Amino acid sequence: MMSITDILYNGSMSRWQSDAQQRLAQAALTLYLERGFERTTVAEIAAHVGLTERTFFRHFSDKREVLFGSSNQLQALVVSAIMQAHKSATPIQAVAVGLEVLGELFAPRLEWSRQRQAVINQTPELQARELTKFNSLAHGIAEALQQRGINEFTASLSAEIGIVIFRAVFERYINPSNQKSWTHLLEESLEQVKTIMAGLNNRLPDVVGAKRRR
Amino acid sequence: MMSITDILYNGSMSRWQSDAQQRLAQAALTLYLERGFERTTVAEIAAHVGLTERTFFRHFSDKREVLFGSSNQLQALVVSAIMQAHKSATPIQAVAVGLEVLGELFAPRLEWSRQRQAVINQTPELQARELTKFNSLAHGIAEALQQRGINEFTASLSAEIGIVIFRAVFERYINPSNQKSWTHLLEESLEQVKTIMAGLNNRLPDVVGAKRRR
Incomplete structure (x- = not known):
């Protein structure tokens, strides 16, 4: 089984395979932000860092891959940690x-x-892609939980809640005004969901009171 | 504010506007299942019930609309009930x-x-569309909760949990072997999520034991 260190720092799982890939990725992101994702071409991205379209396609299968290429690594990381x-x-x-x-x-x-x-938030096509990736991640987490002996229903619900929490933590984490650590935000979000669910069987005092008064 | 009865049964919110629309919708679904969504044309759908392409487009903006046309009604129904x-x-x-x-x-x-x-489960394009619709529904629910005076963070998390529960209930409800009512499945799923979250602060007995033994 892979350790977190293996996944994060060994050659094949590192962020960028090469300097060219890193430069292309940064150029792509800069252009997507400036001109919009749809209006940016692969030729423009490559030209921006003095490389060819062919070099781009040696590193990325398409324009979206620059943004979603690391989703498999992310899933491997999460699944591996759950299994361990x-x-x-x-x-x-x-x-x-x-x-x-x-x-x-x-x-x-x-x-x-x-x-x-x-970039994703300003591009509906990419938002749809992001949701599909979250859905895949949920399936990966649910499978990992089932391998830990958890029944399918609980595994699936736990995984989906995990995605809800991940999205909430991530949104707060990247907010420029955020001062809290990832772990701190994670604990807060988990506790908040627990608190929300604890409100499920609260009695409704007014309703109960109304009945009693009759 | 609309009542459930208004939304479900008044003219403008009923399932189908006309007999033609209903026949077109059923023909579309039948063909999507038989031939696949991508391989079915609007002309074929219309011809299947002896109508023209033009009539199809009077009732549906495109092929997907047959499947997702009622998502606004669904959202109006949920939001209205939450507000009330x-x-x-x-x-x-x-x-x-x-x-x-x-x-x-x-x-x-x-x-x-x-x-x-x-049909949706066998068509990636439609699955992405469905996820986008769920995301819109989550935003609608979160807004309704904020209008009830709930803070943004809690409203957003509660809405996302609502979507998780909705999807779980729906999946079980349409399973041919299901015998339970919608409400019964809803209560079970809500309780299950509550139980899952209650497991957040469980102590890990083995770890504690191992430490004590040192």
């Missing part, structure tokens, strides 16, 4: 362990993550 | 009230819902 979580961990604790390691992934890429999200 | 929930309801109780009314929407369309979902 303590055997007594509850489903939501295992999911929390899986999400916590992502802090190590995003901390050194904060500015990249902000710019990337700004 | 008892003023003492907690955020998750308000969301539950919003989701419960959907039982009235799906009960008379069970077979349609099953066939529709089968």
Whole structure:
């Protein structure tokens, strides 16, 4: 099984395979932000850093790949951490362990993550793509939980809650005014969802009172 | 404010505007299932019920609209119920009230819902569309909760949990082996998410034991 260190720092799983790939990615992001994703061509991205279209396609299968190319790494990281979580961990604790390691992934890429999200948020096609990726991640998490012996229904719900929490944490983490660590935001969001669910069986005092008065 | 009855049964919000629209919709679904969504043309759908392409476009803006045309009605129904929930309801109780009314929407369309979902599940383009619709619904629910005076963070998380629960309930509801009512499945899913979240702060007995033994 891969360790977090393997996934984050070994050659094949590092952020960029080469200097050319990194320069192309940054150029792409800059142009997507300036001109819009749809209006940017691969030729323009390559020209921006003095490279050819052919070189671009050696590193990325298409324009979207620049933004979503690391989603498999992210999923591998989360799944690996869930599989390695303590055997007594509850489903939501295992999911929390899986999400916590992502802090190590995003901390050194904060500015990249902000710019990337700004591009996605202004492009419906990319938003749809992002939702599809989250859906795949949920399936990956649910499978990992089932491998830990958790039944399908609980595994699926726990995984979906994990995605809700991941999105909430990520949105707050990349906010320029945020001062809190990834782990701190994760704990807050988990506690908040727990509190929300604890409100499920609250009695409605006014209704009860009204009945009693009759 | 619209009542559930208004939304479900008045003219403008009913399922189909006319007999032609209904026949076109059923023909479309049948052909999508038989031939695949991509391989079915609007001309074929219209011809299947002896109507013209032009008539199809009088009722639906495109092929996808047959499957997603009622998503605005669904959202109006949920939002309206949330706004009308008892003023003492907690955020998750308000969301539950919003989701419960959907039982009235799906009960008379069970077979349609099953066939529709089968088409979506075999078509990546439609799956992406469905995820986008769920995302819109989450935003609608979050706004309704904020109008009830709930803060943005709690409203957004409660809405996203609502979508997770809606998807889980719907999947189980349309399963041919299901015997339970919409409300029953909703209550089970809500309780299950509550139970999952209650496992957040469980102590890990083995870890604690290991430390103590040192």
